[in-house]
Amino acid sequence: MTGDLLAGLAPPPPTREEIGPGAVRLRGWALPRAVELLAAVEAIAAAAPFRHMVTPGGFEMSVAMTNCGAAGWVTDRAGYRYAPDDPLTGRPWPPLPVAFGDLAQAAAGAAGYRDFQPDACLINRYEPRARLTLHQDRDERDKGHPIVSLSLGLPAIFQFGGLKRADPVRRVTLLHGDVVVWGGAARLFHHGVLPLKDGTHPLLGKRRVNLTLRRAW
Ligand code: MD3
Ligand code: FE
Numbered sequence: 001m002t003g004d005l006l007a008g009l010a011p012p013p014p015t016r017e018e019i020g021p022g023a024v025r026l027r028g029w030a031l032p033r034a035v036e037l038l039a040a041v042e043a044i045a046a047a048a049p050f051r052h053m054v055t056p057g058g059f060e061m062s063v064a065m066t067n068c069g070a071a072g073w074v075t076d077r078a079g080y081r082y083a084p085d086d087p088l089t090g091r092p093w094p095p096l097p098v099a100f101g102d103l104a105q106a107a108a109g110a111a112g113y114r115d116f117q118p119d120a121c122l123i124n125r126y127e128p129r130a131r132l133t134l135h136q137d138r139d140e141r142d143k144g145h146p147i148v149s150l151s152l153g154l155p156a157i158f159q160f161g162g163l164k165r166a167d168p169v170r171r172v173t174l175l176h177g178d179v180v181v182w183g184g185a186a187r188l189f190h191h192g193v194l195p196l197k198d199g200t201h202p203l204l205g206k207r208r209v210n211l212t213l214r215r216a217w
Contacts, residue, residue, distance in 0.1 A: 016110065019172055020160060022146075022184015024111035030150050031177035033103060034203065038152060041123055041209060044068045044094045048086045050125050056080065062130040063193075069096035071120040071216035073139065080139050082120060082216040096121055103179075104148040104213035111181035113146045118213040126156065126196045126208040134165060134192040137214075145215035146183030152176055152211075153204030160191040174210075176201065 017025045030037065050064035053075045067073060071082040072093040086093055100121055108116035120140075124132075137147060151174040161169040167190065174180065182189075196208055 019180070020170070020186040020189065022182070023160075023186035023189075024181045025172070026107055026110060026179040026181070027175070028177040029107060029110075029179040030103065030152070033099070034152055034177055036099065037103075037150070037211070038203060038209070040097045040099065041211075044097075044123065047091075047094045048072075048089060050123075051088055061132075062126075063132055064125040064127075064130075066123050066125075067121060068094045068100070068123070069118065069120045069216075073120065073122045073216070082139060100211070100213060103150070107148050107150075107179045108146050108181050108183075111146070111183065113181060113183050116146060116148070116215070118148070118215055120214045120216040122212045122214070124210040124212070126154070126193070126210070128154075128198040128206055129195045131195040132193040134159070134161065134169070134190045136188055136190055138188070140214055140216050142215065143187055146181050146187065148213040149174075149180045149182065150211040150213070151178045151180075151208065153201045153208040154196060154199050154206070156196060156208055156210070157194040158191065159194060160186070160189050162189055165190050176203075 015027055019025050045066055048066045050066050052060045052064050054060055055075055056079050074083050104118050105116050156174045158172050158174050159169040161167040200206055
């Protein structure tokens with residue numbers, strides 16, 4: 001009976017998909033930890049508030065950011081870099097929760113990258129219309145380490161191209177709970193996020209939160 005009903009249904013989507021050379025999406029991988037992760041993000045933001053940083057060109061970013069870990073990604077008129085202290089408070093960034101490090105290491109392992117030990121977690125907060133223009137992540141010392149990205153809240157249309165800015169781009173939707181591990185050739189691909197569509201997420205309301213875990217130093 002159950003077998004007959006199931007026989008007519010499409011197979012479930014694979015959990016682990018290669019979406020580019022060295023880039024692996026683990027769909028829904030963080031779902032069981034979403035509530036715990038969001039509580040940790042709230043605690044981090046209480047100590048190191050979300051803020052809109054300014055690019056070297058003088059534009060205020062539409063995405064609000066904060067960090068945890070030994071190294072925090074910052075931008076201002078002087079440039080992009082990793083810094084040990086939060087420029088807003090003058091204090092070190094809040095420590096990287098052990099749960100973040102463990103999750104990132106397990107995700108990297110599931111994607112085929114052994115012994116990933118992040119020292120930086122950039123937390124990006126999107127509200128409707130916030131976007132991230134096409135860029136490369138080049139501020140980390142050793143680009144041989146992968147980057148683990150974890151999406152929560154409203155869906156985002158993520159785009160990634162190639163090594164050259166003018167290379168054609170592919171679009172991928174990132175949903176609540178999705179984890180993507182970016183290593184290999186994809187590590188230096190151009191990528192960005194299209195303007196967030198309006199909507200309401202049961203846990204996050206009108207927001208998307210993305211965590212990127214990296215080895216910066
Ligand atoms: C592909 N964040 O913080 S995460 C960033 O959704 C960033 O907030 C986006 O790009 C976000 O720098 C995208 C996915 C991601 C992160 C790093 C990458 C994709 C990547 C590095 C290389 C290639
Ligand atoms: Fe990026």
